[in-house]
Amino acid sequence: MCHDRKEDQMKKKYVRCLCILSAAILLSGCQRGGKPGTTGTCMYYVNAEGTGLGKEAYDIKGDSAEEEIKSVLKDMYKEPEDDDYRSAFPGEIKVDDWKLEKGRLNLYFNESYKDMDAASEILLRAAVVQTLVQIAGVDYVNFYAGGEPLTDNEGDEIGYMHAEDFVQNTGSSLHSYQLANLHLYYINKKGGRLGEEEVSVRYNSNMSIEKLVVEQIIKGPSMQEHQPSVPPETKLLGISVKDGICYVNFDDGFMNAVYGVSPELTVYSLVNSIVEAGDANEVQISVNGETDVKYQGVIDLSKPLSRNLELEEGGVK
Known part of the structure; x- marks a missing residue:
């Protein structure tokens, strides 16, 4: 009975986090230093409050999709110059390996990924996917944690994701x-x-x-x-x-x-x-x-x- 109650609480927490995310992702063009900029490639970050995502203009470097993936992942670990944002990668979370095949990118995170709270995990996933699918040659992104496919709170594999999987809504009356x-x-x-x-x-x-x-x-x-x-x-x-x-x-x-x-x-x-x-x-x-x-x-x-x-x-x- 105690286990069931704990599981229900985790599910409710997960639902609340999804609602927060969908309400908080920014819809404006890419920004640098908090000022409006032209729409183009962006780097996605978590806002200072940890309740949503923000983005800044970002030039993806590399002469191939593989080089660009390597560059983006390296830069995502870094903290942005703007104090209103922070890296989506908390603590010791790292990508140990990755593989790209026919537009499908598989990311292999370390075991620490499993220790993230629900809000941080969803925000990280949204930031990574939305940043990486801007690369020509990357159509979908799949997550592995500790060598196992990432699953949702029901135990089902989440599978390949695209930017469209993270609805960017605004408004106060959202239902998860x-x-x-x-x-x-x-x-x-x-x-x-x-x-x-x-x-x-x-x-x-x-x-x-x-x-x-x-x-x-x-x-x-x-x-x-x-x-x-x-x-x-x-x-x-x-x-x-x-x-x-x-x-x-x-x-x-x-x-x-x-x-x-x-x-x-x-x-x-x-x-x-x-x-x-x-x-x-x-x-x-x-x-x-x-x-x-x-x-x-x-x-x-x-x-x-x-x-x-x-x-x-x-x-x-």
Whole structure:
């Protein structure tokens, strides 16, 4: 009972920290010495109060992505000249190693990372990701702590992050969690159509509804009459919406076949679910950033796909 109470307290603290972060990240152009400057590459710092992030104009040095990563990480340890900010790296927190492959940067932090309080950890993560993704060749950043993948307070791997994962909101009436009613499409019992499943999900308001949908599809159905549509080992590398198109980037795990499920149903379980829930009219799927792909040698992913109502149970609605 004592353990459960402590765990609940930690979760509440984590939620409060997320709310503080989303409210406090600055939205203005890069600044040096607290004065407005031109928008460009920036270094992100923690403000003096430790409640949010600030940023200063910063020239990223190096002739390659690898050299720039090395330079940025070195400079992030340093304290800024402006007394209003401080390094996002507290105490003994260091990056022991890193690897860059196909736009995905893996950072390996030392064991001390696990000792950070929730507020400092979230601020460090936001500062590092938002600084590093400015480098050409770095699309997503993943954290490891003490050799293990970083997990959230539920024990789930956080995975690859982009600047968009850290919502930059302002205002006094922010809610850290909210409830969504989703209509998701999995494979029906006979395996020949898409079966609709309505679920209510409580999620962090920092997350887009499109990302929530994709994560639920990967997680799999809750109804016994439905089957999973996407390989469970699939990892979502990034997702964004622009001009009515939802761009979804998976790792290689997506290319694995789901036993007894046609490639068409796998692809359109995602497309139909995303279009149903969000603001996008089409979905562009990529694998490791590449769209010149034929899923299972059948479905052409080179162009955005529209919802296919004919594949849903009951046909066209």
